[in-house]
Amino acid sequence: MATATNEPRYNDRIRAREVRLIDAQGSQLGIKTLPEALELAKQSDLDLVEVAPLAVPPVCRIMDYGKFRYEEAQKAKESRKKTTQVTIKEVKLRPKIGKGDFDTKVRHMHDFLEDGHKVKVTLQFRGREMAHPELGSRLLDNVIEQLGEGVRVETQARLEGRNMTMVLSSDKKVVKKADEKPAVKPSEKPKVIAEAVPVPAAITPEVEVSVTESGEVHAENEN
Incomplete structure (x- = not known):
């Protein structure tokens, strides 16, 4: 059984003659006598903590008891935060x-x-x-x-x-919905249709080419 303060027994406070032992890595080492379990915990420079006192035999784990107590206190603190006290x-x-x-x-x-x-x-x-x-x-x-x-x-x-x-x-069931504004469609830009403008055909002037007796070429526009 746990102590009056609801804290688990550890090390020499454990009363069982035999315990089911779990090492620091979580591996089960089977049933050990209490002196054997304490010796293994001592070799690891850790504590032997009774984690399941009502089991037969009780389950003990090798761990850092100080760290274990700190983590349990933090869990209890977080649990109290999540609990809403209605007044x-x-x-x-x-x-x-x-x-x-x-x-x-x-x-x-x-x-x-x-x-x-x-x-x-x-x-x-x-x-x-x-x-x-x-x-x-x-x-x-x-x-x-x-x-x-x-x-x-x-x-x-x-x-x-x-x-x-x-x-x-x-009333937690009532959820206020944000005012939904209708979507504004962007204004349509007027389509500009470019009309084909006829391009007048290029007018090629008529050129008269003449060659003199000396071989010079002359080009004259008839227009």
């Missing part, structure tokens, strides 16, 4: 609350809900305000409306003495 945050209102205070209270509720907490909204009546509970219901409806569709009413508004209360939580 109930209370926000108190008055029927005659001003708009500025009302908006501030709603922002606080929104922050609590975003952090995964539940919110208990308490509306406190005084004196003659008790004669108009419908005003309180209207105010709580306004709270729900301001928080939007991402909120879920876990406990409907109810009157308890001089207080009207309701409990809200975040």
